[in-house]
Amino acid sequence: MMGSFNINVDRTNQVFHAVVEGTFTPEEGMASVQAYQKEIATIAVPEYEIHIDCTELNVSSPSALPILEGCFQMYKQDGFKKVVLTLARNPILKMQLGRVARTVGLENCEIIEK
Known part of the structure; x- marks a missing residue:
């Protein structure tokens, strides 16, 4: 499955x-970063x-x-109050x-398993 990113x-x-799904190619990764920004x-x-x-x-x-890593770096630099990942x-x-x-160094990251 291709990578998809919905906001x-x-x-x-x-x-x-x-919502991130599938496997990302570098191109899909870049497209998701642009949508995010x-x-x-x-x-x-x-x-x-x-x-x-x-x-x-x-x-x-x-x-x-x-x-x-680049995405996590962005979340950190952009200064979100908290980053929650659900797996x-x-x-x-x-x-x-x-x-x-x-x-x-993303310290305010919480990983939750469903």
């Missing part, structure tokens, strides 16, 4: 919802939490890891995402 901003509860330009990021649904996300190949039971993906969060 829904809940302005009332100040939550930036994103366009959307966050319309909100006061530090007042928001970002909730990312990764239940349909596949483990990233080593070549896609830099994109993942299906997937120890490998959980480990991978946890490691990426630590690598970029």
Whole structure:
């Protein structure tokens, strides 16, 4: 399955919802980053939490890891109040995402398994 990235901003509860699915190519990764940047330009990021649904996300190949790191770096720099990742039971993906969060120093990241 190709990578897809859907955004829904809940302005009332100040939550930036994103759903990521499948396996991302570098091109899809870049397209999702552009969609993300366009959307966050319309909100006061530090007042928001970002909730990312990764239940349909596949483990990233080593070549896609830099994109993942770049995204986590963005969430950190943009200053979200909290970053919440929701996964299906997937120890490998959980480990991978946890490691990426630590690598970029994203301390306000919470990983929840459904």
